[in-house]
Amino acid sequence: MLTPQEIEIRIKEWESQTTEFKREFSTDPIRQTMVAFANDYSEAGGGVIIIGVDPDTRSVVGLKGDPEETLRRITGLCRDGSIVPTIAPEIYHLNVAGKTVAVVEIKRSERRPHRANNICYIRIGPTTRKATPDEEFEIIRRSGRFPFDMMPVREATVEDLNLLKFEQEFLPKRVSSETLAANQRSPVEWAEHLKFLVREGEKLVPTVAAILLFGKNPQAFLPHSSIDFIRFEGDDPSYPIVDRKEITGTIDEQIKTVVEIVEHYMVRSYRFSQKSPVRTDIVEYPLRAVREAVANAVMHRDYEISRTNVSIKMFDDRLEVLSPGGLYGIVTKENFGTGVNDYRNPTLAVNLNLLGLVEKAGTGIFLIRRQMRENGSSDPVFEIGDRYLLVKLPAHPYYLGVRLYQKGLVALEQGNRDEAANLFKKSAEIAPHFPEVWAAIGRMEGLYGDIEEARRAFQRAIEENPQFEKAYLEWGKIEDQAGNTVKSQEIFRQGTQAIPDSSDIWYAWALLEEKLRNWRKALGLLRKAVSLQPNDPRVLRKLGNIAFRLRELDEARDCLRKALQYVENDKEKGKIFFELMKVLIEQRASREEIEECFHSAYSLNFRPQELFYRYHRYLTNRGEHAAALEVLELARREGIHITPALPELYIGNLPTEVPKKRLIKEVKELFRKAGIEVTKIYIHPSRGFGFVTITSEADVEKAISSLNRTVLLGRAIVVDRKR
Known part of the structure; x- marks a missing residue:
């Protein structure tokens, strides 16, 4: 600790290699100068920052406000993750010339080089400035602690690097466009300048970081630099493996691929409610938390000694990310996750941050915890071993219920009703606000159990989500199958009131009225369904047929013609051509139109007896007996017998x-x-x-x-x- 007299001497000598004065606290200049003193490029042993001295008059003006607040703000700069690795200067205040000044003493760091917001700073005379790559490399050399990711991979050559990726994806993020334009270096020269290539004699050798970030085939040189992904069918490794992959490539590609695979296996597109409002924002796993956990595993793992890949296991109830190598440097079990950080692979850390794949230093664990908390998930679990770090991300509890529901559907499809019923029950207990499971219970009770239980379950599904279309559709069908047509009509009516734009509910209601021979009612309901889904061939076809029955021939013709524009299945298209032919015959349409419908249906392999019979009868009534006989012969070749139509x-x-x-x-x-x-x-x-x-x-x-x-x-x- 300096004395007031020593401070006064430094003021007289003014700013130098080891002294910096500030009138007041200012974030970036103080952060940069602390880093420069810690890096000690001039080997002066460190330096001192004195706050409360006016640089213009070289007089002591003192601190504004509470001196302790200034000390807290300086301490915050050292712990907010912007300085990597973290530094621990001596910070205190003194009374000098009757006024209070803050003093920050920074000694040369054994963990240099340090960076402030990903930039290495050095002190040259009284000036703090950015270090060049060569100067930063010199600091590393002096520290005597080259990280493994900066070591050369002597088996590799420049040809083993994807320099196009380096030039297009990385370089613009690392170097300003003005510098790139002015410098005119080639990609190889930039890679050497930025220490991704090390010169050994006449040969340029890629570093470990270069191979991992830009290598054409990183695993050819670092065989344990992959990620093993396993998806299990249950909640422990005894369950069958659904999928297993070894994910290779550069580490940024691996991170992106893993996130995509996890997203693929996540349960998605479900709505959950707490009565009101309906929640749509929760997911099984927050993808930012997944990406951060995977990126941290890749970034902090031990590439030098460990012979194990990063391992990711996805269970029904959690995601596990295991990084070989354990904690590093000053990070301990006690201070893990508090913002204290150290880097086994600093070059990888800096460049993954530049690529936007990890958060800034010391904040990754905070981000994972916050993302899980904001999603309503349980807290992540961090298991720290001597040679590994295991991160467990619990699935959102609602999605545990969803997975049980999905397994119940599979069991039901396989005919295991009891197992399905048990899975649905467990799902409802875990996710009571999940409407799909209540609808599934209602369907099972309606088909195989108690209709009253079915009604209660369907009602619960609708209470959880009043706009749950599937509940109205299935409940209405269950009531119809049970012979309760009046109840079924009422359910469909409720559904159209709750979801007036649901074409499917209007359509289902129309089918019920058709079954009850309420043709006019069915026609009106189908017209509403078509107004909502004017391009649905299923609804258009049904409207065309009902209109034909009611002799609304123009409407029938127009609906069937429009249905033909949208239907994709050939068999269905053949049926529609036949139905259109019947309408056109009744309308006394042209011979060419009717003939086209017949031949179109025939060419699409729709060849029922009625097709031949109707067309034969039409030709006979027109007196075209030769053509009618050809139709009889065509039918005979199909094995269809038709009694010739009499006039x-x-x-x-x-x-x-x-x-x-x-x-x-x-x-x-x-x-x-x-x-x-x-x-x-x-x-x-x-x-x-x-x-x-x-x-x-x-x-x-x-x-x-x-x-x-x-x-x-x-x-x-x-x-x-x-x-």
Whole structure:
């Protein structure tokens, strides 16, 4: 500790290699000067910063405010992670010339070089400035403690580095664009300048850091620099392995790949509620925490002695990240996670930070804890061994319930109802606000158990998420299957009120009304469904068929044509062509349109008997007997037998007051007298028309010419070809 008299002597001698004066506390200049004194490039033994002296007048002005607050702020600079490795200067205040000044004594560090915000600073005379790579390398040489990641890999050459990656991805983050433009160095020269290449005689040799960050095949030189990933099916290693991978490449690529794999196996896209509001922000594992844990494992591991890869094991209830090598330097079990840091691989640490893959020094553990806490997850667990560090990230408790639910679905699919029911029950206990599991319980109870239990479960699912579409759909179907159609209608009605834009609920309700033969009701519901999903071929097709049944022929035609634009399955497309053909026949559309529908359905391998029968009958009614015979032959080749369609005549203006039986008898007698054989007569019960099937096409014109306008039971009847 300096005396007031020694301070006064330093003021007289003014700023030098070992003394810096500040009028007041200022964050960056003080941080940079502390680092420069600790690095002691001039080998002066360190230096002193005196705060409370005016550099302009060289007079003592004293500290503003509470001196202890100034000391706390200086201490904070040493512990906030911005200085790597951390330093521990002597900090105190003295009374000089009747005023209080703060004194920071920094001795030469045995752990140099130090960096402030990833920049190495040195003291040259009275000036603090950034060190060049050569100057930083000289500090390392003097310290006598070259980190392993700066050691040369003598088996490797410059050709083993991906210099394009170095030039495009790394260099712009390490060196300013102005410096790059002015310097005109080649990528190899920059790599040597930044100490990624070491010159040994005439040969340039890549360092360990260069191989790990930019190597074309790092594992060829550092075989234990990979990551082993295992995904287990349960919560301990006795369960089957779902996936196993050795992740290779540069360490930044490995980190990104692991995060992608973990995300792939995470349960996603579920909504959880605490009644209100619905939560959508929780995930099984916060990916920033995962990335930080993996990056720390890769960054801090021992590459020199250990012959083990970083190991990542993903269980149903946790993620484990094991880094070989254990703690390093001044980091102990007691101060781990408090912001104290040290680096086994400082070059890797600096450059992974530059690439945005790790947080700044000393903050990674804080970030992991904060991310887990903000996600609502349990705290991470850090297990510290002599030669390893194991990080355990617990899965969010809701997702434990989700995984049990998923296993229940698998068990149900395999026919294991009891196991499925047990898994669903456990899931509901762990994640009581998870609506999917209540819907699954409701479905099982509805199909195999108690309908009242099913109703309670479905109701719980809807309470947890009033807009849970699946609950309304499955509950409505369960009630319908149980014969409770009125209840089913009510469930679908509730669903459309809760989720008015759910096309699926409107569609399901329409199917129920169709089943109940409420055609007009079904038509209205389907129109609503189509307004919500105008490109859904399933809904368009159903609307087309219901419209056809209700003789809304234009709407039926338009819906079926639109459905053809969106349907992808050939078999379904063939069915729609057939249904469109029936509509067009009723509309008396052009021969070409109807023929196109028939051949399209046929070419798509939709070839039911009714397709041939309808088209054959259409051609027969048009008098195209040769074409009709071709259809019969086509059907025969398909193994389909069709009775040739007989010609039909329309008969109208029949008396409606005459009993149907008598009218049929009179019509039959009329045709007999004309010498025309009749096989079938249909008379509408109240509308005064009917159809007569005869045996020969030759008799069609005969019947029309001889019987049209004939008086029958006091009425001049109409006889014409059926259209």
